[in-house]
Ligand code: SF4
């Protein structure tokens with residue numbers, strides 16, 4: 082069990098979450114973030130700070146995002162992101178699209 | 182319209198982080214509990230155990246009313262009664278017991294199910310001392326560590342975990358902060374960014390060990406040999422701080438002589454790690470200057486746990502690490518708090534000569550194995566803040582004791598634990614959001630006020646209210662027993678202490694917490710840069726002045742009572758005491774039971790608390806043991822199978838996980854699972870032993886041998 086970044090992060094990448102993560106377990110590529118499940122300590126701090134609620138505790142993650150577990154398992158292929166980045170240029174538009 | 186407000190609180194758990202909390206209340210119900218974003222450590226987050234703390238308050242299985250047993254002991258057959266009935270039942274039983282056997286036939290059993298100054302470890306002390314019951318010696322955790330730590334340094338809080346950010350080398354020794362002290366980790370990462378090395382010493386490749394630069398996995402219970410060997414390397418290679426040692430430490434010559442016996446080659450054999458690695462770690466530690474050691478509770482749980490801590494505590498002083506911010510060691514910051522333990526316990530109310538029972542011996546005491554029970558038997562047990570059937574060692578013995586039909590047992594609880602099932606009377610206890618308390622910590626220097634957010638559920642009461650009610654029931658008249666919670670807060674804290682500069686109740690009510698005045702901010706704090714240790718010699722004592730009665734329990738853990746201390750002499754110079762049970766020290770026993778078993782804290786449970794919560798169960802998974810592939814192959818085991826773990830004391834079942842996260846010859850199991858969650862209906866403590874260690878009457882929980890076989 083761990084926390085999962087869902088595909089909602091795509092085209093957003095707000096990266097508020099990396100600032101509150103106590104164990105620096107977020108990794109990222111140009112498109113989105115991933116959580117390294119082995120390092121995540123399930124503190125849930127990241128959930129609330131995400132402007133689009135892209136992160137879920139696997140425990141109560143909606144069915145539709147189940148495929149994201151496999152996507153997050155590739156986290157270690159990408160570098161650690163532990164400082165805040167500029168959101169992607171499409172972020173505000175995407176946020177609206179997602180209804181936040 | 183919904184009525185909404187927030188109120189400041191603090192986590193009640195026996196965890197070093199004591200998080201600052203905010204209760205969000207909606208229409209009289211706690212809707213959410215979050216970590217205080219403004220707190221220097223909590224920084225807005227709780228943990229895997231507590232991040233659904235609001236829901237915990239409303240768990241449908243919570244005990245809400247007093248109950249009386251109507252079925253067989255252990256059967257969970259209870260009927261609701263009123264508080265008046267419960268109290269008069271207690272009174273009737275106790276009065277007749279006291280008449281026939283004296284009040285010493287009553288034994289209180291408590292630990293840190295709540296860490297509060299008001300509702301925690303000592304919350305019943307005043308009542309039981311006034312009633313003149315047997316005195317409980319509560320040494321479940323950190324007792325041996327405390328005794329050993331103070332022999333070296335005196336009662337100091339030590340290094341501030343916030344100062345880890347300024348350390349150059351961080352050693353976590355028998356400690357897994359990524360599960361049990363998570364809020365210190367950002368400081369560790371900050372140090373790492375500046376080039377600090379992280380060293381973990383643990384037989385298990387824990388979450389923390391996985392993050393380390395260097396992980397040493399010694400054989401369980403050999404830490405003293407490793408530390409002495411590091412001392413040897415540091416001295417022989419001239420890496421020690423001669424000036425600091427000369428001015429602020431005593432007994433260097435003796436320590437040097439003792440350490441000389443532990444060459445890396447010799448220690449390598451004892452500890453099962455390479456001599457090169459011992460030298461590597463010793464050099465890294467000595468050369469980093471601002472080197473820090475966080476001592477874990479696990480260290481004390483072996484025959485020679487106290488001496489191991491004595492040896493380890495010498496290391497930072499030897500290299501002069503205390504001179505630098507971020508250098509030194511931390512056992513429990515608690516020792517810096519201005520708490521009036523004497524007022525909390527009222528040890529002076531105990532009649533000299535009153536019997537003391539060590540709670541790790543609960544089974545032995547209840548079954549009449551120890552403590553002159555032929556003269557004064559134990560006829561009643563009062564359990565609060567604890568779940569001994571799960572957490573005390575030697576579970577079969579404890580169960581046998583609890584089954585006694587002539588034992589009148591009262592349990593105050595949140596849930597129907599397996600211990601509570603053996604009660605004659607069950608009393609419902611309130612949770613942290615429903616009570617007032619002032620909280621200290623053993624992992625930082627904040628003092629916190631936990632304000633009551635909502636009224637207690639059902640007929641639950643806080644421990645302070647419970648003991649006020651019992652005092653009245655038993656016809657007591659001492660005014661101290663009837664003080665209100667606010668009066669207790671006033672009495673238990675030394676508000677005039679220097680450490681409380683600028684902190685008063687108004688500040689705490691508003692902000693929820695404040696940092697004690699303990700010698701400057703974390704970036705500059707180095708209060709022992711010029712020694713000044715509060716030991717008899719004023720120095721860091723490599724040779725302990727207090728050795729003649731070295732094996733004693735700190736008064737706070739025994740209601741302030743000074744009689745019947747074990748009080749035996751210890752070796753004044755740190756030494757290595759081999760395990761009670763190991764392949765090397767008991768080869769005969771090892772033929773039958775060849776595997777050492779280490780039991781540690783679960784990531785999502787706090788001891789047995791939260792193990793009944795759905796979310797935490799899901800996070801933690803089922804009871805597993807971790808075994809090395811070599812040992813698994815010998816037994817033909819496959820990961821995921823059910824196995825039986827056993828020795829002469831008992832057995833439990835578990836799912837097996839085969840992994841190199843454990844060294845060969847050792848298995849690892851998490852404690853905290855309730856028996857009902859395990860196939861065998863017995864827990865990890867079914868195989869542990871109630872032997873005490875060399876100091877502070879600590880439990881030798883992880884000093885045992887077992888065998889594992891397919892079920
Ligand atoms: S749950 Fe905690 S540890 Fe896990 S990714 Fe979120 S912030 Fe990091």
Ligand code: SF4
Nearest residue numbers: 192196199200228231
């Ligand atoms: S258990 Fe520890 S980390 Fe978790 S909320 Fe309580 S004090 Fe904080």
